[in-house]
C-alpha cells in the first residue's frame with residue numbers, strides 16, 4: 001500500500017462549519033487505498049492562545065509548546081471522530097510505528113510548524129507525496145491575504161521558495177504557506193509536494209489520487225519530468 005502525508009492546516013478546522021465532517025469522510029475513503037498520515041494544525045485556537053501568551057511575556061519556546069498543545073487538541077478531535085483508539089503520536093517515530101491505515105497527529109517539538117512535522121513524516125514513512133492543505137488556492141508570489149494583486153503560481157521551484165522565504169523558523173503563530181524548516185526537508189529529501197486549498201474537499205481528493213487538481217506543485221531541484 002502506498003503512503004501519503006497530508007498537512008491539514010488548522011484554519012480548515014472550523015467546528016461551526018461542515019468541513020470537518022467532509023474531511024472525516026474523505027480520510028476514511030482514502031484510508032482504504034493508502035496508508036495515510038494526517039498532521040493537523042492549530043488554527044485559530046493556536047493563534048489566539050499564542051497571541052495572548054506573547055502579550056503576557058511568555059517566552060518563544062513556551063509559546064511553541066502552547067501551539068503544539070492546540071495542534072494536539074485538533075488532532076485528538078479528528079482522531080476520535082475517526083474512531084481511532086489510543087493516544088495520538090507525539091513524535092514522528094511514534095507515528096511511523098503505528099499500525100492501522102490512518103494515523104492522525106499534531107505537532108512534536110518547538111521550532112517549527114506542523115508543515116515540518118509532515119515533511120519529516122514523509123521522509124520517515126517513505127511517502128509517495130506530501131499534500132499541504134491550506135486555506136488559499138496554493139502558493140502566490142506574495143501573501144494573497146494582504147495583497148489584492150498577488151499572483152497564483154501553478155508551479156514554483158523549491159529553490160525559489162527557499163530564496164523567497166528562507167529555511168529558518170520565524171516565530172510561534174506566524175503564518176507562511178509552508179514553513180522554512182519544512183522547505184529545507186522538502187529540498188534535502190526531494191519530497192514530492194503539492195499545496196492545495198483544503199476547503200475544496202473534492203479538489204483535495206483529486207490531489208491525493210494524482211488527478212488534475214487546482215493548486216501548486218513544488219518543483220524539485222534538477223527535475224526533468226514536469
Ligand code: UTP
Pocket residue numbers: 009010011040041042043046063064065066067068071106107108109110111112113114115117171172173174175176177179
Ligand atoms: P501550526 O502548524 O498550526 O502552525 O502550529 P502555523 O504555521 O502557525 O499555522 P498555519 O500555517 O497558519 O496553519 C501552531 C503553532 O504551534 C507551534 C508553533 O508555534 C506553531 O506556530 N508548533 C507546532 C511547534 O512549535 N512545533 C510543532 O511541531 C508544531
